[in-house]
Amino acid sequence: MGHVKPALINGEPLNRIVRHGNPQEAVSNRGNGHLQRLSEWAVFITNTDATVCSAGKPADVGRNDRRHAITATAWLTGKPTDGVTMAFYDWAQAAVPISISGLEEKKNRGEAKLIDLLETKTKQAEMGIQQFFAQRLLYGAGGSAIQTPYVSAMNGSTFVDPLPKHVAFDPTASLSVGNLNQLTYTWWRNQTSDLTTVSTFAGFLKKLRTLRNNCGKGPGGTPNLHLTSQGTEELYEAALAASHRNPSYARADIPFDNVAFFGKPVIWDEFMPDFGNGTVTQTKGTWLMLNTKFWGIKVDRDTNFTPTPFRTPENQDARTAHILWLGSVGTSNRRKNGVMGKIDETIAA
Numbered sequence: 001m002g003h004v005k006p007a008l009i010n011g012e013p014l015n016r017i018v019r020h021g022n023p024q025e026a027v028s029n030r031g032n033g034h035l036q037r038l039s040e041w042a043v044f045i046t047n048t049d050a051t052v053c054s055a056g057k058p059a060d061v062g063r064n065d066r067r068h069a070i071t072a073t074a075w076l077t078g079k080p081t082d083g084v085t086m087a088f089y090d091w092a093q094a095a096v097p098i099s100i101s102g103l104e105e106k107k108n109r110g111e112a113k114l115i116d117l118l119e120t121k122t123k124q125a126e127m128g129i130q131q132f133f134a135q136r137l138l139y140g141a142g143g144s145a146i147q148t149p150y151v152s153a154m155n156g157s158t159f160v161d162p163l164p165k166h167v168a169f170d171p172t173a174s175l176s177v178g179n180l181n182q183l184t185y186t187w188w189r190n191q192t193s194d195l196t197t198v199s200t201f202a203g204f205l206k207k208l209r210t211l212r213n214n215c216g217k218g219p220g221g222t223p224n225l226h227l228t229s230q231g232t233e234e235l236y237e238a239a240l241a242a243s244h245r246n247p248s249y250a251r252a253d254i255p256f257d258n259v260a261f262f263g264k265p266v267i268w269d270e271f272m273p274d275f276g277n278g279t280v281t282q283t284k285g286t287w288l289m290l291n292t293k294f295w296g297i298k299v300d301r302d303t304n305f306t307p308t309p310f311r312t313p314e315n316q317d318a319r320t321a322h323i324l325w326l327g328s329v330g331t332s333n334r335r336k337n338g339v340m341g342k343i344d345e346t347i348a349a
Helices: 033-040 102-107 111-139 201-215 230-242
Strands: 016-019 022-025 044-047 056-059 085-088 092-101 191-194 225-228 264-268 285-290 295-307 318-331 338-343
Touching: 092 102, 092 111, 102 111, 102 318, 111 318, 191 201, 201 230, 201 285, 201 338, 225 230, 230 264, 230 285, 230 338
Parallel strands: 016 295, 044 295, 191 338, 225 264
Antiparallel strands: 016 022, 056 085, 092 318, 225 285, 285 338, 295 318
């Protein structure tokens, strides 16, 4: 199979919103660590126009087997490599409104007061879209349908494919990702690890290393972003603390200001679902390993959290604007990503 490296280049910042009529950094990353890391680790790319750009992505399933050694006078092969398979991901849209009633404007007359009102309204929109993305990217439709994209009850629109679909706990089940069924195409399966029988810190850490190494097989390196449930992150920190020896008699402290795994950030999120049991209810822990060379979010350049002008709807004493987003979530090599599920977060030694 041909090796095609996807262009995952950080274009516009992820989080854009209107503030006083201008795009400003908005979705506060303090409460959603994984959104912050996604923007920092350059998994976002921009397109010039979604109407002419396909959301297709070459499935990065192997390497070019036409490689060979040559001498100074040897003929070079020009035979093309076959086997490039396209994975297709649908474009999705999202919007959040900012509304200001005529009464609110009258109560907030004066430039300073109007700015206060806009700040409050912007913060409301900011918090709404922050939670929407965090939840729908992590667990889709919710409940026991975490592999199913969220569908709006208001208008029937479908949002992006969630992470439990891109990185499935059971990669052998019949599941189409990018229009390629992982049951049919064995090379289109992500890595997985079941921790049902693990009951010690040592066993937990060994499984983590094995999953990372499995994701690192072949070109492209190892995962560079780790997303977990809160209990799993605390379990990992406890496992590290158990092997830590404090060199100071004057101060007893565990120096884990930033928790990492092989130098890469480990981030927990309150919305992380239970991948192993396929539900948003966290009965067991989850550890997700992503390689952002092969997984990312593609956004339309002109609709990347872009504010619309304020308009006055007919028969209403109010003005309303929207923050619009158009994009797609996709992966080009599922084998470079992995998930660990059914983690016993009560392990104590």
